[in-house]
Amino acid sequence: MFDQASPSPLQSLQHPLLERHRLRLWIKRDDLLHPRISGNKWRKLKYVLRQALTEHAQGLLSFGGAWSNHLHALAAAGQALGLPTVGIVRGEPASAANPTLSDAAAWGMALRFVSRQDYRRRQDPDWLAALAAGHSGFYLIPEGGSTALALPGVAELWRELPAVDQVILPVASGGTLAGLLTARPAGTRITGYAVLKGAGWLARTVSALYPPATLDPGWQLRLEHHGGGYAKCPAQDRQRILELAAELSVPLEPVYSGKAILGLFRDIEAGRYPAGSRLLFVHTGGLQGARGGL
Structure with a gap:
């Protein structure tokens, strides 16, 4: 794709x-x-997802806000590739009803909501290691796919x-x-x-x-x-x-x-x-x- x-x-x-x-x-x-998967998300994810497939990833995990274009695109890509996706979302579970996250969930993305304080740890090696341990075989992608x-x-x-x-x-x-x-x-x-x-x-x-x-x-x-x-x-x-x-x-x-x-x-x-x-x-x-x- x-x-x-x-x-x-x-x-x-x-x-x-x-x-x-x-x-x-x-x-x-x-x-x-x-x-x-529009615009810069298509271009940014192109080689990231090729690498995930090369490593035989069992799924994809990434981060974003409640209106994240990145999570929206990643959910669509995961569905097309047959890979489960997990989105770590900054905000409250009520946001799951918005159009962006509703699409992502419909395309198979599991949404996990975290506080703004926890979300600030998205580059913390220890926090990332804990996420990886809880999602064995998933390929972790930074916020925005950057x-x-x-x-x-x-x-x-x-x-x-x-x-x-x-x-x-x-x-x-x-x-x-x-x-x-x-x-x-x-x-x-x-x-x-x-x-x-x-x-x-x-x-x-x-x-x-x-x-x-x-x-x-x-x-x-x-x-x-x-x-x-x-x-x-x-x-x-x-x-x-x-x-x-x-x-x-x-x-x-x-x-x-x-x-x-x-x-x-x-x-x-x-x-x-x-x-x-x-x-x-x-x-x-x-x-x-x-x-x-x-």
Whole structure:
């Protein structure tokens, strides 16, 4: 199922703000890569799941919030591969009724809810060892699928992109940004819009996944457009995202790509992107997260 997919569409965007600032903007519609495993999740999981199959894993275990695109995609992949899946979910069991986790459960994922305090231990070796002992033979995948094996799948995106000055994307766990950095063309900068509050640690996470990023001047993180935190979006921002979706003729959600493209347009209005620049926005998928009034 993770053979090379057909390239996702590349769409040229028109908007008065772009004309006024003399910018060209394309959007890479990775939300259309797969009906269930969309966008960066398809690319990040490609080699991770191949490794799990090579190791004859008995199942897959990973982590996420109540609206996790990653857990949603992993549940779909597990069902397709015939592998049991377990999701360690930050939050309360009442969240199991939301559309994201309802899908995951319908596709066979066993949901285990933990407190925010316990969830912070998701990188603690002792806690992970206890999880592994309780799920013998399961392949453990980090939150968001952001592991070294995710990077080559993301890097393949460059094969489908035209020459541009800036590639722009939403950033949560950092794996997609790190993967793009592994094959960044010398003439292209990368700007990531963090969708989490207080995400100053993201630069360290990206560098941990791809150590050369520490000395690479060709990328930056924008931390001011999180909208209050992960899966939070003020009513005013949500309304503006809906308007942008209509103006650009692109479906958006208020958790990842919608929040990032709103930040991009605010930065364009503030003059952060030089006139004449060729910009490309990567739609990382996750439209399922728009359900339920988020």
